Every structure is written in structure tokens, then in C-alpha cells.
């Protein structure tokens with residue numbers, strides 16, 4: 001077994017905006033930084049590097065920002081460790097990776113976790129059919145791979161991503177057949193004032209609206225998918241009206257024939273690593289769910305462990321950049337590379353910017369918040385846990401049989417026990433359990449995080465293991 | 479194939495041959511396999527192990543595991559696996 005590489009002062013997990021900026025900032029302040037990401041290039045999801053076209057070929061502002069930051073990263077002294085999956089993170093701070101060349105282990109006294117969020121999709125019967133995909137998947141197809149869904153596709157869900165995907169595909173000549181928006185025009189108008197602080201985004205938003213309007217895409221406001229149908233692939237869906245809280249209400253249902261559906265209901269922070277390490281957690285509904293408790297610099301309850309970006313609360317890319325700057329400075333300060341005066345001076349501006357952006361990020365996070373009433377409206381036969389085919393009624397039965405927290409729910413039903421490790425179902429399953437017992441989310445808890453963080457084969461995990469390498473612990477004193 | 483996912487950007491990557499359940503397909507080298515399969519009209523990838531319901535790629539970012547299929551005899555996530563010339567793909571999962 002290989003001994004860990006220890007030549008870094010700080011390891012940064014995740015190459016999205018927060019991770020990139022924190023890595024660059026820390027390296028500029030004298031730290032030796034290793035930046036780790038699963039993808040072959042930095043950018044994360046929001047700045048995902050275009051793959052199909054040449055990098056200059058795509059014109060969105062995110063692509064420009066992403067390319068700029070990738071250039072800065074290339075010029076910095078950060079060591080990029082890309083194309084590697086993180087399968088274990090342990091104490092102080094050892095990170096085990098699996099890449100094309102097998103397993104590798106790194107260790108550093110400081111760890112910045114910037115692993116982002118994953119998508120929340122509120123289940124409906126038929127959402128497991130092939131051809132139904134996440135909104136985030138749609139943006140990856142659009143931004144990175146230049147792939148459009150078949151002609152008859154529908155777009156459903158909530159939040160700015162809905163508009164971005166609709167406009168993006170409309171401009172490429174592949175508009176959705178219909179947009180099913182959980183929110184109504186009044187929700188969008190309510191978010192408008194917060195855009196005043198972000199003129200660039202305001203312009204982008206106006207552009208989206210114009211593209212959508214000029215493509216004459218029918219929009220069903222305050223509607224949600226009731227079910228999807230099809231044999232080996234989605235062939236139709238049924239939509240119905242919802243109230244302001246996302247609850248299904250009586251009213252005409254509309255059937256739409258379609259070959260594909262892109263659907264998403266916001267983001268859930270992916271807090272597995274801080275959780276695995278035992279950092280204190282808190283449930284914050286307005287920030288997307290369970291997050292590590294952090295100070296303004298991203299310092300968690302564990303020494304020299306920092307959590308930033310959407311994985312530490314959904315606030316979007318612009319805030320993530322500032323959080324990256326703050327955590328990079330804090331790591332440099334905590335490692336003794338910059339003194340308290342320089343730290344205070346350099347972070348003052350970032351803290352002020354952070355405050356300025358919060359109106360906008362709060363408004364966006366509010367739009368994509370979990371609507372408990374929407375979860376309450378999920379049909380009994382809808383699959384919640386895709387891996388193990390566990391339905392809502394299975395979860396409700398387990399709750400009634402005595403499952404009080406999510407880990408008990410998991411043992412009763414296998415919900416969350418499959419290969420996605422509860423990432424797809426965790427938020428909704430916990431919400432169903434909490435509602436069933438009339439408890440708050442804090443009380444039903446979160447899945448216990450366990451390595452491996454990603455399913456990997458035992459063979460690749462062991463690598464070139466030798467029996468002589470297996471550490472034999474000293475017997476405990478009697 | 480009817481109603482396939484369509485490519486809207488001309489790729490500058492070299493096309494290579496892969497084998498999907500015995501059928502020869504071309505795909506850009508290095509593209510995530512899940513994307514290539516969608517473009518080739520393969521939307522259903524496998525069946526769920528418990529209820530044997532049809533499944534396809536869902537998240538395209540390595541989270542959902544719905545794209546876990548056999549490539550060269552090993553189960554891999556198709557959305558995280560770059561296309562290589564001569565790849566042998568079987569559209570079945572763990573069952």
C-alpha cells in the first residue's frame with residue numbers, strides 16, 4: 001500500500017468556483033495547494049468546461065467566467081489533481097482517491113471542502129422512466145456536450161435553472177414543447193428587486209425571458225408533473241395545478257405527449273465529507289437542507305476543516321467565489337502564513353461583497369427551496385428511492401411501524417442504502433418521515449455518512465495491497 | 479432512430495467505433511459514454527435490480543448511479559466513463 005503524499009499544506013476538494021478560488025487564494029498566500037476533482041477539468045457544474053466545441057465556441061457569461069478562472073488557475077502554483085474520485089476522507093486530513101492510475105492517498109493539515117450540491121427532484125410516479133432526466137443534466141448536455149433532447153420534450157420544476165435551460169435550448173432551435181413551472185409570475189416578480197444589485201444577471205435574465213417569449217413556448221405557471229407514462233421510455237406526462245406552497249390542488253389536468261422530460265426542484269447541499277469527519281451539522285431550510293456549521297470564513301467545528309460553496313448552503317456561484325477567497329485567506333492565516341492584520345485587511349473587502357450579494361442569493365435560494373406541501377402531495381405509489389425501488393407508501397408504512405429517524409427508516413425499508421448512498425432520495429425521504437411524525441427536520445436527522453463516498457470496486461480500493469502493510473494495532477492495555 | 483437526442487454542436491473530437499450490445503456505433507473519443515449512448519438512441523440503459531423497471535441516465539454527473547452498466551465486463555458509470563475505441567458496452571446493470 002502506498003504511503004500518503006504529504007507535500008501539501010492544504011487540500012481542496014472540488015474544482016467548482018468555491019474550490020478554484022480558495023485554491024488560488026491559498027497558493028497566492030504561500031500555501032502549497034492540491035486541488036482535487038472528479039472531472040478532467042476545473043469548473044464544477046456551473047462553470048463546466050465545454051467539451052464538444054472548442055472552449056471559445058460557447059458564448060454564455062458562465063463559460064467566459066469559467067474560462068477566465070481556469071486561466072488563472074493554470075497560471076497559479078496550485079497542483080491540479082483532476083480525474084480522481086474521492087472515496088474516503090479521514091482524520092487530519094487524509095484523502096483517498098481513485099484515478100486512472102489506481103489509488104492514491106494525500107494528506108495535509110488543512111482541508112477545504114467545496115464539493116457542491118446535487119439536484120433535488122420531487123418524485124412523481126414514472127419519474128424513473130428512461131428519458132426523464134434532471135435539470136442539471138440538461139445544463140450539462142447543453143453547456144458541455146452540445147446535445148439536445150428529442151423534439152417533443154417538456155421542461156418542469158422551479159427556479160432560475162428552468163429559465164436558463166429553456167432559453168438555452170430555444171436559442172439553439174430546440175425549445176421545449178412546454179414549460180411546467182411550480183412558481184407563478186408573482187414569485188418571479190418578487191425576486192426581481194434583488195436582481196437590481198446584479199446588473200449583469202438582470203441582463204441575462206431579460207435575455208432568457210425574450211428567448212422564451214419569442215419561441216412561443218407554452219408556460220404552465222403554478223403547475224407540476226402529476227405522473228409520467230411510458231413502456232421503456234417516457235411517452236407522455238400528466239400535469240396539474242398547485243397552490244403557492246406547491247401543494248396539488250383540484251383543477252384541470254393536462255396530458256402532454258413527450259419523448260423526454262427535464263425536471264428539477266432546486267439543490268441540496270452535498271455535505272457528506274464534513275459529516276463523515278464529524279463536523280457539527282445544522283438543518284437550514286432556506287439554505288437547502290443539512291449543512292456544516294461554519295463561521296463567515298467557512299471554518300467548521302473541526303480545526304482546520306473548512307466548508308464552502310453550495311455544499312455549505314445553497315447560495316450560488318457568485319457567493320461561492322467570495323467564500324473561496326475567504327476560506328483561502330483563513331487557511332493561510334490559520335497556517336501562520338499571513339498575520340492577523342493582513343488577514344483582516346484582505347478579507348474586509350470580500351466580506352463586504354458577500355453582504356452585498358446576499359439579497360440576490362437569498363432570493364434565488366428562496367425560489368428553489370423545498371416546499372413541504374409539495375412533498376405532502378407525492379402520490380403513494382411514487383418511487384422515492386430509485387436505487388432500491390422504495391415507494392412513498394413503503395416509507396409511510398415504516399414510519400407507522402416505528403421508524404423515528406432517517407437511519408431507522410433506512411434499516412426498515414433499505415431507502416438510501418443503494419449505490420447513490422441516499423443522495424437522490426435523502427431530502428425527500430426525511431421530509432416524508434418528519435411530516436408523518438409531525439416532527440421538524442432537525443429531529444429526524446440525516447443519513448450517517450460512511451466511506452466509500454462513491455461506490456468503487458474492492459479490487460481498485462485495495463490497489464497493490466500486501467499483507468505486511470496491514471497495520472496491526474497495539475493491544476489495548478488491560 | 480425515432481426521436482433520438484440530437485447533436486447541436488459539431489464536435490472536433492475524433493470519431494471511434496464502440497460496440498453496444500453487439501451493434502457497431504460511432505462516438506467521439508473521450509465523450510462521456512452516457513452522452514454518446516443518448517445520441518445513438520439508447521435511452522434505456524438497464525433495469526432496476528428490485529422491481530426490474532427500465533432506467534436510463536438521470537443526473538449525468540456521477541450522483542444517481544442509474545447509468546451503471548457493463549463496459550468491457552465491468553460495471554461502470556456511463557456518465558463518468560470516457561468513450562474509447564473498441565469499448566464493448568452491454569446494456570445491463572447488476573442484474
Ligand code: FES
Nearest residue numbers: 538542543545557
Ligand atoms: S447518470 Fe447519474 S450517475 Fe450517471
